[in-house]
Amino acid sequence: MKNEGLIYRISGPVVTAIDMKAAMYDVVRVGTEGLMGEVIELHGDKAVIQVYEDTSGIRPGEIVINTGETLSVSLGPGLLTQIYDGIQRPLPTLEKEMGVFLTRGVDADAFDLEKIWTFEPQVSVGDTIVGGQVVGHVQETDTIVHKIMAVPGAGGVVKSIESGDFNVTQTICTFEDGSDMQMMQKWPVRTPRPYQQKYPPVIPLITGMRILDFLFPLAKGGAAGIPGPFGSGKTVTQQSLAKYSDAQLVVYIGCGERGNEMTEVLDEFPHLIDPNTGKPLMERTVMIANTSNMPVAAREASVYTGITIAEYYRDMGYDVALMADSTSRWAEAMREISSRLEEMPGEEGYPAYLSTRIAEFYERAGRVETLNGEDGSITVIGAVSPPGGDISEPVSQGTLRIVKVFWGLDAGLARQRHFPAINWLNSYSLYPQSLDQWFRDNIAQDFPEIRTELSGLLQIESELQEIVQLVGSDALPVDQQLTLEVARMIREYFLQQNGFHEVDAYCDINLQYKMAKAILAFQESAKSAMASGSQLGDVVNVPSRSDLMRGRLNKGYIDTIDDMVKTMLAEIAATVEEN
């Protein structure tokens, strides 16, 4: 079979080649420099190719070679701590090969193929192995045991099994039918890895961010969208989630965003400690960085590369969190390629298949029973960057139709330096119903009721604020003034959280509950003190209340908060006697 063609036409990242005998999604090498590309459209022997590297200077007539493979990622020990571009080339290797500027036509292995890992077999000769089954373990980092699994669809009766030190390409297991397996496997990125069944999401992903865990919780295996205009804190929120959420593994995709932000993550993560394991965060992280000025087709591929890696670890039985920042850039990459293909545009120039692609991507999230019977999950958190902050645009709408959690970032709050700038009035989570049992069992019986009470107070505040805008707060009756004061306490003490503060950045879920209770205790005692004749001003200004509020910035707050609340209640009670 002839597997060579010639370039006929070039339009940005889209190249048309003639004389091709190709199948859809075949990976091809374009031009004399051998740039990597993928077949995305076929008309007889004319193939339309999206090229993952810059195409300037390439001319018609140059050669195109079909590799006959589909776009795949390499999976195996060595993935963790890596930082890749959109098509899984490690950036440190590229730096070695090309220097600080990315040039073209360089291939790089996804991880060190020569590195020796200690393989501990988990099966014996004569066992029957099916696809997805674990055949052995490798200690990949201090915290993560990498389970070597048979490729889904492969397997057989074990003829021989090795034990000891091997690199990822050496054979560690052979089967009676003559096939064998290595520690490294490949999987096409556009095909979801199979699993047995999806479970309902009943366990929360604890993030350490009060507004998220308490008011708008996300389930392990769920999907969340974070839309927001620029400057509202999407990236900071995503990074906080990557740092502090209690997922066992994190895949962070920087898709079409700023170079300096990725550098920040790279500088910071190796030094940050995972509060859940006490080990450096980098040891549980795989990073994919395809910044805004890197080739647009690789940006399109980057989310698929990321989620395939996430699925691989899910199949080992891990809880994986995947952050995609930002899915709008991914959608724009699709739009750019679509317009180069001269496809009929849908809304705002995006291709008509945009919402289908978004839905397919988020559907790869979920808590599942894996092929080997383990329980694993992928939680997907996608940032959306709507133009002008207006979420009526196609990417936001396509996302909101799929995800169950909406954390709406608000430019107004960001402008008041209220961070995280998540609007508590229009954000929502559809998970509380399925998660409440977990919160009742693990945190406190009345956890859901406390949540309802806090969000109710915030709702009342927004209504009262409309009146205050017209007549000023002094014109309200005192009980409503107290409500405003309590709501302000919720906002400033509970919802605001400094993502850069060494203590405040991560808040234990039990502490969150205590803080919420403290607010309600204040409200309760203030009400009764005022009923007995105390003045609102005296009650609100008891010094111990500001001590309580500032205390959250101190270490060990979880141990001192109860006493602080007691002191506050006593001081409030004392205001009655003064009168």
Add this chain to the structure above:
Amino acid sequence: MGDVFKLPVSTDLIGRILDGAGRPRDGGPDIVADEKADIIGAAINPYSRRSPHDFIQTGISAIDCCTSLVRGQKLPIFSASGLPHNDIALQIARQAKLTGSDEEFIVVFCAMGITAEEYNFFRADLERTGALENAVLFVNLADDPAVERIITPRLALTAAEYLAFEKDYHVLVIYTDMTNYCDALRQIGAAREEVPGRRGYPGYMYTDLAMLYERAGLVKGKKGSITQFPILTMPGDDITHPIPDLSGYITEGQIVISRELHQQGIYPPINVLPSLSRLMGSCIGEKTTREDHKSVSDQMYAAYAQGRELRGLVAIVGEDALNERDKQLLEFSGVFEDKFLRQSRDENRSIEETLDLCWTLMARIDTKYLVRLDQKWIDKYHPENRK
């Protein structure tokens, strides 16, 4: 022939004025090239970047205190027609320096589609202050071909990259006006019969702008740096227009110029509320500016934001209906604009002067309302405690 567009580069570029296609415009000789550089510019490997953390003192209080500029940052000015963004850009070009260092910036000035009058203004100012000797100018005027306008910023950045990463200079790139650049991009997209995106601008405009803005930064193993200061005018003062919108998603913050403040006669009319510097956290504090900077900046910002909000309320209910705290905040917002924002075009305030000024102004508010200030800074810097 058969090659992509290349710019001859050498340190002889410094002090020269070139046109939008890289030809001498100052009557001088052709540039003798050390090498020829591809103007498209390769992307910097994100792994090879260094984090920016060197504070640049601009001498303008609003910027230094509230939206601090960092070496290697890209921080645009969002302005609009009829506002003094050119004066601000020039003042920054003149005054910008690292604290505690005499290292000067090389200014690469890139004019796209500006009028001859504006160009003369810039040139005269650079000549008057002697800055021209340390500058490279690429000038594409309003009546020059629009196609050249696409090339002009790429030439400027190619020169900047050469000076920064081959010759160890710290380069400050000022472009004006990005809006003209984007309009040229639209014009050419339309001529090529491309499918238009929002407001007729091409769908790849985000990527195209990113290819310019992302050429800012610092890289491992090289001493120099590229800091970008793009100026763009928001059509109809609309910050959600595609040009400011897409820019804001790529750049590391923005400085927003306000027509309202300008009409009150305040220079520089910087509205700090929608302004932002994303890299500020990495460049301020004890080692670079002063230990209380973060705290002061947060408090100034919060108090001004609340004061501004109260103005709306006062318009309805009158000042008498305010409580004591609100009255003080309202008064503060006026003082903030009059004393803190306002400064003259050649007034160069050091960061210490700016922060001391903040404390003097904040002292007008009762300390108990200054909840964002750490007690230890109040003890150390509050004017009452400093006597």
